[in-house]
Amino acid sequence: MNKVVKNADEAIQGLEDNMTIILGGFGLCGIPENSIAALVKKGVKGLTCISNNAGVDGFGLGLLLQQHQIKKMISSYVGENAEFERQLLSGELEVELIPQGTLAERCRAGAAGIPAFFTPAGYATEVADGKEVREFHGKMYVMEHWLKADFAIIKAWKGDTHGNLIFRKTTRNFNMPMAGAGKITIAEVEELVPAGELDPDQIHTPGIFVKRIFQGEKFEKRIEQRTVRPK
């Protein structure tokens, strides 16, 4: 059951041009930094990226945008990124915007084998255009489909050789529901330990959802909005 690969380069083996990738993280919090760096290095192009956000200029998915590796972004919020805006307005980049809760649930549904479900989010808005709507118990809902991808790439705090994962603080975000939504799910972790070292009661994501795991070389963990109060 050893799922350990040497590094990010090995983890993304088989990830080719024009594939669809699901990537975890919220803003720059809990993003798979090492895998993104490996994607830049590899130079794969024409990617469809499903990720809540699109990084910032010079970090996160912004690095892939810079190299024109992304054909389409599927996200809930894509501000904070001048290069993104430039590519979008020039028509180089396609964007599909999805309500955040719907995005999370569609990824979870992909991992959980639920092809479609109903949510009230977006009813009677342009998000529901062309979608089936239906009334349940006097309220209107929109039918949404699962999201699946060739690869899902997520980031956790600790992981073991069986692929079991533990997250820290608000980094669970999309990383958890995305685990298992790719044909191959890659997890990069800050600390990789032998199977048996993690308390089975404290595992957030069971290893069955993860196919490849590696310890990232370094994590910059850039902060997007540093807000503090004086000492």
Add this chain to the structure above:
Amino acid sequence: MNKVVKNADEAIQGLEDNMTIILGGFGLCGIPENSIAALVKKGVKGLTCISNNAGVDGFGLGLLLQQHQIKKMISSYVGENAEFERQLLSGELEVELIPQGTLAERCRAGAAGIPAFFTPAGYATEVADGKEVREFHGKMYVMEHWLKADFAIIKAWKGDTHGNLIFRKTTRNFNMPMAGAGKITIAEVEELVPAGELDPDQIHTPGIFVKRIFQGEKFEKRIEQRTVRPK
């Protein structure tokens, strides 16, 4: 945010005849023993109970059956209970059988505000009779609805005064997806601690899903099938 009630009797206040209750546990593992005892004492009748199993003679939901307090059981498996069988065959008790995964997902959907979803379980069987079926990606699925109840009653290992819960080993089972599927969710715990004592990274069920919490007087934790190997 203090959700603590004194005991099981106080926890089930407002639980009246003919209500629908969702109860956690798998077999006798992780069942809300103290709340069930309080229901027997209170003598509420005509209950519809949604629970994966129906207990055994003389324990778990078997105690409510003995007192003829249950009108209908909604479960995935109801063996191991002679009184149950007697009442069923005599027409005193109604039963609706639901595939186990569908039952879990319907409870989770109830808690998560998803009125319906599609699952392959039960397609072309009597479980799908009268239900909408639909093809997605070349496979057939059945549409299933959320389950909600007047009360959801679950059992956890540790809990805090804000209703945050931590489970032990295989007791998470239906207790987790059922949290929040009742208008009022009651949690009984083996150990109740002040808010702040549980590590926020290790909480399985956030307190928002729980309305009332109490420390059970005693937990018998009966074992249904004691299987061991020699020392």
Add this chain to the structure above:
Amino acid sequence: MLDKNGIAKRIAQELKDGYYVNLGIGIPTLVANYIPEGMDITFQSENGMLGMGPFPVEGEEDADLINAGKQTVTILEGGSYFDSATSFAMIRGEHVDLTVLGAMEVSETGDIANWKIPGKMVKGMGGAMDLVASAKNIIVAMQHVNKAGESKLLPKCSLPLTGVGCVKRIVTELAVFDVTENGFKLIERAPGVSVEEIQKATEGKLIVDGEIPEMKI
């Protein structure tokens, strides 16, 4: 007339002990500064936290602990972390008691537009569509008129919608309104603001029923 903090203070009066509350970016965030004494309120941040606390003390910021606005924050005792699917389960399942958010336009039937201006770069709806479609109670905190001086309380929204028939109450620098079957019902006037001034700034149908009290801030 109220300033931003005044609007937040007035909204804080809507809080009830034990409420779980989700605050949007902008004026809504300020509501956290005015929780009535002795009231126990838990803030949910939809990126995955209950019990959101103040910004961290300088030097203690943690890249792994942010709020939905991507700001470094802290967690209070009794808080918890969870994933985005669980977070929106809380929201969609109506476990969050109150959502306060900003708006570009609100219609007299409770529709809200706050995510997109045609012709401008669209950043996305984030969690706003889930929040407005799901919350039991939605209060809009906003300026009464836009930068061009046009009313934001309209018969019908002109901008692309975020949600329909969902706004329950609106607090602006001029007044408090309930959204009713018959239109915007004036509940309270801001200190020193007359019904006529409110009427003038409100394009949607306004219901003025009897004497309208001045709000107590």
Add this chain to the structure above:
Amino acid sequence: MLDKNGIAKRIAQELKDGYYVNLGIGIPTLVANYIPEGMDITFQSENGMLGMGPFPVEGEEDADLINAGKQTVTILEGGSYFDSATSFAMIRGEHVDLTVLGAMEVSETGDIANWKIPGKMVKGMGGAMDLVASAKNIIVAMQHVNKAGESKLLPKCSLPLTGVGCVKRIVTELAVFDVTENGFKLIERAPGVSVEEIQKATEGKLIVDGEIPEMKI
């Protein structure tokens, strides 16, 4: 002819390194005793555990740690606990590689009946319907004929179905079959069992293509 353990041994040959496997009650459970040397197999128990180990040593049984058959068990290194919704997410999402379960009847088109006998007390399907509707690979382990001596490999199931067109392979005391578009394809004979004996005990369409090897146990 194979005994129950023989059937389990033969099914164990279907395991591959790294497989996640869900074993049903009865003969399937025995498969765990015959994992090929050096092969890493993880057993899932649908009540909420990966890495299910053997029964506990006497005196160490724990009421909080049971399997789907409600038996006290243990967990192995690298295992994890989870809730029922997550457990069936694994199953429905095809993350479990192989499901082995018993059956009362299997049809030549891969339908399976194993939960209900009309007129008898029905205990329920438990997780069987989810498992058969979802698993990528389903092997049925069963006796070839029922107690009345009637074939359990039929043109069409007579009992209420658990799932349709889902069984991939069947192992009985007499033989191994694949379910194909054209019927039950005979793959291997049990030691000492002739094709004629198998044919006689099989009511559904049997495909015998060339020389049928004897299984190696």
